[in-house]
Amino acid sequence: MAQHKVNYTQDGGLPVALTSIDKIVNWGRSNSLWALTYGLACCGIEMMASGASRFDFDRYGTIFRASPRQADVMIVAGTLTKKHAEFIKRLYDQMTEPRWVISMGSCANTGGMFNTYATVQGVDRIIPVDLYLPGCAPRPETLQYGVMLLQKKIRANHASKAQKAKRLM
Amino acid sequence: MRAYTPKDDVQAKSYYTDRYYVSPQVPKQDVESDAVFAADLAAIKAKFEVKEAFIQVKQMVVYIQASDIYGVLELMRDELEYTQLTEMSAIDWLAKDNTFEIFYQMLSMNKRKRIRIKYFINKGQAVDSVEKLFRCADWSEREMFDMFGIEANGHPFMKRILMPYDWQGNPLLKTYPLEGDEFAAWYEVDKIYGKEAREAIGPEIRDTARVDRYDSGRFARLGYEVPKGTEITDDMEKTEQSYQEDGGVFLIKKFDKSSSVIVDDPQR
Numbered sequence: 502m503a504q505h506k507v508n509y510t511q512d513g514g515l516p517v518a519l520t521s522i523d524k525i526v527n528w529g530r531s532n533s534l535w536a537l538t539y540g541l542a543c544c545g546i547e548m549m550a551s552g553a554s555r556f557d558f559d560r561y562g563t564i565f566r567a568s569p570r571q572a573d574v575m576i577v578a579g580t581l582t583k584k585h586a587e588f589i590k591r592l593y594d595q596m597t598e599p600r601w602v603i604s605m606g607s608c609a610n611t612g613g614m615f616n617t618y619a620t621v622q623g624v625d626r627i628i629p630v631d632l633y634l635p636g637c638a639p640r641p642e643t644l645q646y647g648v649m650l651l652q653k654k655i656r657a658n659h660a661s662k663a664q665k666a667k668r669l670m
Numbered sequence: 671m672r673a674y675t676p677k678d679d680v681q682a683k684s685y686y687t688d689r690y691y692v693s694p695q696v697p698k699q700d701v702e703s704d705a706v707f708a709a710d711l712a713a714i715k716a717k718f719e720v721k722e723a724f725i726q727v728k729q730m731v732v733y734i735q736a737s738d739i740y741g742v743l744e745l746m747r748d749e750l751e752y753t754q755l756t757e758m759s760a761i762d763w764l765a766k767d768n769t770f771e772i773f774y775q776m777l778s779m780n781k782r783k784r785i786r787i788k789y790f791i792n793k794g795q796a797v798d799s800v801e802k803l804f805r806c807a808d809w810s811e812r813e814m815f816d817m818f819g820i821e822a823n824g825h826p827f828m829k830r831i832l833m834p835y836d837w838q839g840n841p842l843l844k845t846y847p848l849e850g851d852e853f854a855a856w857y858e859v860d861k862i863y864g865k866e867a868r869e870a871i872g873p874e875i876r877d878t879a880r881v882d883r884y885d886s887g888r889f890a891r892l893g894y895e896v897p898k899g900t901e902i903t904d905d906m907e908k909t910e911q912s913y914q915e916d917g918g919v920f921l922i923k924k925f926d927k928s929s930s931v932i933v934d935d936p937q938r
Binding site: 518520525528584587611616623657 | 849
C-alpha cells in the first residue's frame with residue numbers, strides 16, 4: 502500500500518504544476534550550484550566547514566567538484582598569489598557557461614592584509630566576480646548567505662534568453 | 671628593539687629622542703672561553719684562513735674566505751661532527767659597502783653546539799654550491815638566488831624557487847619596494863591579458879582599508895543595500911533583505927521567519 506498518495510483534488514485535479522521555462526531552468530540552476538573546490542588559504546577551511554555536516558551545503562544542492570568542467574560556481578577562498586594568477590584564469594576558462602564566481606574573504610576581494618609584491622590585489626583583476634564576501638575569514642554562515650544571494654541573482658535572470666558572456670574586458 | 675623610555679611624564683617633556691635607535695651589539699666573547707669551540711677553530715685554522723672568530727650568544731661565528739666554503743663545510747661535517755646545515759642565506763649590505771654577507775648555520779647534535787660560518791662576496795659574484803655536501807642546501811641556494819640574485823656555482827638546478835620563473839627582480843633586496851616595482855604591479859595583467867589590457871583593468875588599489883559609504887558602485891552597506899549607482903544620502907531607510915523573492919520560488923517552500931526556530935545555544 503502506498504504511503505504517499507497523490508491528492509488529485511488539488512490544482513484542478515491534476516498532479517501537474519504549471520510554470521514558465523525561465524522559472525524551471527532557473528530553479529534547476531540555482532538549486533544545483535556545483536562549486537569548484539578552490540581553497541587557496543585559510544578561507545578554504547571555512548569553505549570546507551560549510552560543506553561538512555554541521556553547516557551542510559548539500560541542502561542547497563551545492564556539491565564540491567574537483568574539476569572545473571563539472572562546476573558552476575567558483576568559490577575563490579583565500580589569497581591569490583601572482584604566481585597562481587594564470588591558473589585561476591585557466592580554471593575559470595574551463596568552466597562551462599553559465600558560470601559564477603564568489604570571492605570569499607578579504608584576500609580574494611582586495612588582497613587583504615597582504616599588501617605586497619607577490620599578491621594579486623583582488624581576484625577581480627583576473628576574472629569577473631559576482632559576489633564579494635567580507636571577512637577574514639568569513640564564517641560558514643556568511644558563505645551560506647552568499648550562496649543564497651547568488652541563487653537569488655540567478656533566479657532574477659532570463660534563462661530563456663541567451664546570456665551575455667561575462668568578460669573582464 | 672627600541673630602547674624603553676618611561677611614559678609617565680611623557681607629556682611634560684619633548685617626546686622626541688632618537689627615531690632610529692640602534693641597539694647595542696650583543697657582547698662578543700673570546701673563542702678561548704669555550705674549550706669545544708677552541709678545538710674546532712684550531713682544526714679549521716690548521717687548513718684554512720680564518721679572518722675573524724668570536725662567540726656570540728653561545729654560538730661561534732667564524733669569518734672565512736669565500737673560496738674556502740666547500741672545504742670548510744666538508745671538514746666540519748666529516749671531522750668536527752657538525753652534521754647538519756640548519757640554515758643558509760644572505761644578508762644585503764649593498765648600501766653599506768656593495769657586498770653580500772653569506773651565512774651557513776651548522777649544528778652538531780653530538781657536541782650540542784652551533785657554529786655560524788660567514789663570508790662576504792661582492793655584488794655580482796657567485797658562491798660555491800655546497801649542495802653536494804648537504805642536500806638541504808639545494809633549496810636554500812635556490813631561494814638565495816631567487817631572493818638576492820646570488821648564483822651558486824655547481825648547483826644542479828639553479829632556478830627560482832618561490833617566485834615564477836619569468837619574474838624580474840629579487841624581492842629580498844633592501845632596494846626592492848615591498849609593494850613591488852612596476853613589473854610586479856602589472857605581472858598578472860601582462861601575463862594573462864597582455865600589456866594592452868593595463869588601461870582597461872587599471873592600477874592596483876593598495877589602500878584596502880578604504881571604505882566609502884557614499885560609493886554605491888563599489889561598496890554595499892549591510893542593511894542598507896541599494897542598486898548599483900544609487901545616490902546615497904544620510905537619511906536612508908533601512909532595507910530588509912530577504913532570501914527569497916516576494917512571490918516565492920518555484921517548487922520551494924516559502925521561508926517564513928515566524929515559523930522557524932532560532933537556535934541560540936551553540937552547545938545544542
